Amino acid sequence: MMKIKNIEKFPLSLRPIKVGYRKEDKSSSVWASGVPSIIVRVNTxxxxxxxxxxxxxxxxFNETQEGMMKLLEFYEQLLIGEDPFDVVNAHCRMDLATGEDAPGCHSARAAIDMALYDIIGKAQDRPVYEVLGGAYRTEFEMLTxxxxxxxxxxxxxxxxxxxxGFRALKIKVGDILLTEGWSMQNLRKEKDKLIAALEAVPPDIYVDADANQGWTNTKIAVNVVEELFQDKYYPNLSLEQPLHYLDISGHSYLRRSLRTPIILDESVLSPEAMLQIAKHDAADRIVLKLNRVGGFWPARKVISIAEAASIGISVDTMPFTKLGDTANCHLAATIKDPYPVDAEGHLWFDANPFRGGIEIRSGRAILSKEPGLGVELDEEILKRIIKTE
Structure with missing residues (x-):
């Protein structure tokens, strides 16, 4: 039986060059100048x-690079000598350090889960999407x-x-409210940006208006959308997470009150949270993040619940490096309804320490048939961006 020998951890120093992210930490933007990231290599x-x-x-996510490193060290102690093919056992072992049902996000757990599936795929000479059960597709329309x-x-x-070539656009409509506070004037600024986006694109392009919980109140959200549609209806518009992530009943009210589809993102914490969303008819679509739910294993549970409830699924970047974006596409391959995938986060950085992975061409992401995730470390580039402090 194959056994886990050790887990190497490479903390990266990554700076996004994407428009809207801080150029330095003194900026008032909520989108940080640095993205804490650790690459792990599980050796057998x-x-x-x-x-x-x-x-x-x-x-x-209320996580830090230092905190994730501590968790990875705990996980390594628990997993050495264990079978990397036994993903269920690995999650049970990690539960001893961070409980399965603990509130919060699970980026470190997701890294271990991802690496185990990579091992399984390489050992079986199969891509991860086949290990997960097979692919509906391996080429994807994309969202930015x-x-x-x-x-x-x-x-x-x-x-x-x-x-x-992008077929879906995520328009941030909560940043001003989150940084400057709620006011009618600030809400108007958010709405004006959204109208400009809707008027700029054809009606067959998805436009997801992402408030990042910033609209706070159900009646305010209803009034904003109703006013937006006074002169023109936009059938390509969906409203993403306008309310607090725990306000499932509020989102259910919005879904009953509005013609506009409701998307939940921050509320999708776990399979159990997904079940509550489905039971309360609170979403038409969800955004699924591998690092929020803890990896492929719990993500597939979320997908099963959502698909059984006829709730659409979008897969989202963090932003990830090319490794994480490729993992996103392996997961998206197992989803029946082909919503555009958010897998271009790695292009937001000025360094890529990987070879292989997804190919992006003309607004589409394409997976190879390489074993595992199909990604390998470029050790020379890694040395230049590894965090040494």
Whole structure:
């Protein structure tokens, strides 16, 4: 029986070059100048190794690179000598350090889970999507996130993204509210950016208006959307997470009150949370993040519940490196309904320490048939961006 020998951990120093992210930490933007990330390599006694990624955002997930490193050290102590093929056992062992039902996000756990599936795929000479049960597709339409601050900038970015082939746009409509506080004036600024985006693109392009919980109140959200549709209806618009992540009943009220589809993201913490969303008819679609739920194993449970309830599923980047974005596509391959995938986060960074992985061409992400995740470390580039402090 193959056994886990050790777990190497490589903390990275990554700086996004994406428009809307801070150029330095003194900026008022909620989107941080640095993205805490740790690449793990799980080594086995038979010479097969698997790669995983723990990437987070401290403002968004309340995790730090130092905290993730501590958890990975705990997990290593619990997993040495264990069978990497026994994913269930690995999660049970990790539960001894961080309980399965503990509130919060699980980026470190997701990294271990990802690496185990990479090992299994390499050992069986199969891509991870086959290990997960098979693929509906291995080529994906894509979504991009847009953070521009003015209607004019937003419209220009939308047109450029469509020209590049993207079939879905995520428009941030909560950043001003989150940084400057709630007011009618700030809400108007958010709405003006959204209208500019909707007017700039054809009606067959998905536009997801992402409030990141910033609209706070159900009646306010209803009033905003109803006012938006006074002069024109936008059938391609969906509203993402306007309310607090625990406000499942509030989102259920919005779904009953509005024609606009409701998407939940921050609320999708676990399979158990997904069950509550389905029971309360609170979403038309969800956003699934591997690092939030803890890896492929729990993510597939979330997918099963959502699909049984006829709730759509979008897979989202953190932003991840190319490793995590490739893992996202392996997961997306197992989902029946082909919503555009958010897998271009790795392009937001100025360094890529990997070879292989997804290929992005004309706004589409393409998976190879390489074993495992199909990604290998470029040791020379890794040396240049590894965090040494």
């Amino acid at each position: 006694d038979e010479g097969i190794s698997g790669l995983g990624e723990a990437t987070t955002m401290t403002w968004y 996130n847009l953070y521009e601050n003015t209607p004019e900038e937003k419209a220009k970015a939308c047109k450029e993204s469509v020209r590049k």
